[in-house]
Amino acid sequence: MLSRIAESLFWIGRYVERADGTARILDVHLERLNHLPASEQRTVAQELLGVMGSQSDKEDFRLTDLLQSLAYDRSHATSIAGSLGAARENARRARETVSSSLWECLNTTYYGLSQHRKDVVGTYRFCNWVLERTAMVRGLADTTMSHDEGWLFLVLGRSLERADMTARMLSTREVHTAGMSWVNMLRCAGAYESFLRTRRAAFDDRHAAEFLLMDRLFPRSIVYALRDADDALAKLDPSDTRVGFINDARRIVGQTRTFLEFHRTDDLMAELPEHMERVQRAVAQTSDAVSRKYFNRADEQAWVGEVS
C-alpha cells in the first residue's frame, strides 16, 4: 500500500488510542483533584500535565486550564480534542482505504467535540463520551476493515500508543500529593474487575502493579500491548522468520517487553518512574524505526525549474 496511507493509518491508531487513554486518566484524576485545596490543586494539575507530555507557562494555572490542555485544546495533539481532530484529518487523507463506517464515525465524533460543557461536570460526561466513541472506532476498524496491511498499521499505532499511555498512567502514581490508590489505577485502566477475577480479593499493591505492567491476558497491560505491536510488526515483515537480522522496530519492542517480563517485580516497583520513562522512550524509538522503514519518502523533491 501507499506509504503515505500506511502512515495515516498508523497515526489514526495512535491518536484514537491517545484520546481514549487521556480521557481515562483525566476522568479518574479529576475526581481527586477536586478534593484538593486550590494551591495544591495547581501543583498537581501541572504535574499531571507534565506527565501527559505537555506543559504550561501560565503562572496562575487552574483546573480549567488543565481541562483546556488535556481535553479541549484543538491546536495540540496532546489533548483529546486535538487527537480526535488529528485522527479525523488522517482518515480524511486515507479515506478510500479506511472503511466508510470508520470514517463516518471519526467524522461525526469530530463534529460532536464542540457539543460539551467545558467545566468540570461537563468534562466527566465528555470523558465518558470519548470512551464510547473510541470504543466504537476500534470496533468498526476491527469489524469493517480487512485485516490486511492497512489494518495492521492501525493496530501497530494503537498498540504502541496503548503501551505508552499505560506507562504514563503508572507514572501519574508518582504525582505524589494526589497519590492514586492502586485500586483507582486499575479502575482507570478499566482493569479492576478482570483483576479481581484473576486475583480474587487477596491482593496488595504489588499484584496490582504486576497486573498493569505484565499481565499476559489483559489488553491494556504494557506487556500485552507490546506483544500486540510485535505481532503486527511480524506480520508486516514476514521475511523475518528465521535467525538473523530483525528490524529495528521489532528489536526495540522485543527488548522492552522481555525486560519487563523477566525483571523482578519488586525492583520494577522500586524504580517505577524510571522504568515507565524507559517504556515511553522505547515507544518513541519504535515509532521512528517504523517511519524509517515503511513511510520514508524521498524528502521533498527538488528539481530545476526548467521548462522544455
Next chain:
Amino acid sequence: MSDLFEDYSVAAERTGAYDEMFAPRQAARPSYGHLAEALAGLDLADVSSRADSMARTFLDRGVTFDFAGEERPFPLDIVPRIIPADEWSVLERGVAQRVKALEAFLNDVYSKMALVSDGVVPRRLITTSQHFHRQVHGFEPAGGVRVHISGIDVVRDSAGTFRVLEDNVRVPSGVSYVLENRRAMAKGLPEAFSQQPIRPVEEYPRRLLAALRKTAPAGVDEPTIVVLTPGVFNSAYFEHTLLAGLMGVELVEGRDLICRGNRVYMRTTAGEQRVDVIYKRIDDDYLDPLQFRSDSMLGCPGLVNAARAGGVTIANAVGNGVADDKLVYSYVPDLIRYYLGEDPIIANVDTYRLEEDAAREEVLDRLAELVVKPVDGSGGKGLVIGPDASREELDTLRKRVIADPRGWIAQPVLQLSTVPTLSGDRFGPRHVDLRPFALNDGDDVWVLPGGLTRVALKEGSLIVNSSQGGGSKDTWVLAQSSDVPIEAEPRHSISIRERTSVWPVESNWRDRQAEQQQQ
C-alpha cells in the same frame, strides 16, 4: 396535494422559464405524477425534517466541498429532477455524439490538423487557444483515447428545448454528488421510488474502472490504476476519495509518484510499484513541472514524457483544454458534421464569434442585453451579464472586446428551466442546469443515466455554482415513458391568480452567470 405547492404555478410562470414539473396552469407533468402524489402526503414539518436529516447525513458522511478552507455539505434539495425516458434518449445520443466528435477533433488537432486544411475552422482558432499544448503534439496517447471522462453541460431554454451550454473534457467534477444524492434520496423520500422504475446510477465506478483498464498501455495485462488528486484542500477532494474508494484503487498525490525511464511508480510500503493508468484530477498546468508550471508541487516531474513514450495512460489526455475553449465550442456543430457526417442532436446556445466583424458590430451594439464570456474562463470568472452591468462595466468590456476579440464570446441570456425547490415554508421555482457524464473506452461512449442537476437556491438567481450558493438535486431518468397523466384536471391550488408582481420578470436576467462549471 398539500399546500406546499400553493401559488407555485404563479411563481413559476412569472419566471418566464420552462418548469420541469408543471406546465402552465396544469397538473404535474406525467413524469412527475408519482412524485407529486408522494409529496402531497407530506406536510411542511415532515418535509423539513427529512430535508434536515438529509443535510445532516451529508455532513456526517463528509459529502462536502471545500469553500475557502471550510468544508461545507453540498445542499441537496428534496424534490428530484425527473427526465422521462424519451427525453433522456435524445440527451443520451446527443451527449455521446458530441463526445465522439470532440475525441475526433482532439486527435486531429494534435496530429494532421485536417480540419484546418479542409477549411472547417481557421488555423488561428487552434493555435491561439490558451489550452492548446504543443508539448503533446504529434503523439498518440497510450490506449488511444483522449476524452475518457466528460461532462457536457446542458440547459433547457424557455421553449423547453435542451441546449448544450459548454463542454468539459478536462477534469469534469460532480459525479460523486450524483451517487450520493441517490443514496440520500432513497432514505429521505423512499415513497417516491416505489411507483416507477428509475434507472440506477451506481454502476458508474465499475464502468469508469473498466474504461480506464481498457485504455491501459499496450502489453499490460493487469494494469495498476490510480486516481491522482491535488490533495485534501482541493474543492473536489471528496469526489476523488469516493471514486478511488469505489473503484478500489489508490488515491495518490503527486509526491507519491516517481517517474523513471518513462515509467511511473508509486511509493508503497513494499517499495516502488509501477502505475499504468492515471485518472488525473489535476489541471494540465500543474501536472508536470518539467513541462508546465515549474513552481507546481502538485504533480510529478516526468509524467508527460512517460505519457509521450507510451509508458503510462493519462486520463483525460493532456491538452484536452483546447476542446473546452468557448470559441471552439461555437464550432462543435460543424465538427459533428465534419467528423461524423451527422446533424447535431442537441443544439448549441446561439453564440456570437467576436472575431467576425458583423457579429462584433452587433454585439457591441447590444452589450446591455447579452452575456459576454471569456473563452478560457472557468467558474464564472470574467463573465459579464449585460442587463446587470453598469455603464462603466460595459464601457470597460467594450474596450476589452475590441482589444482582444478572440478572447470573448457572446450569448443571449437564457432562462434556465425551473424545478420546485424547498425554500422556507413552501416550494418555489428555482433554476437548474444539468451535467450528464459520459465515459469513453475507445469503442463505446456510455452516458450515465442521470447526471448532476445543479440548482440556484436563491430566488430568481441563475447562478447554480456551488461556491455561489448553489445546491443540487437528484436526477431521475425514468426507465419507461410515462405519458399517461395520473391526474388529468388542473387543480385550483396551483392555478394562476392575478397578483401584483413582486419583482419584474426582467430581474431574472440579473445575476446571470451561465458559467456554472465547477472545474
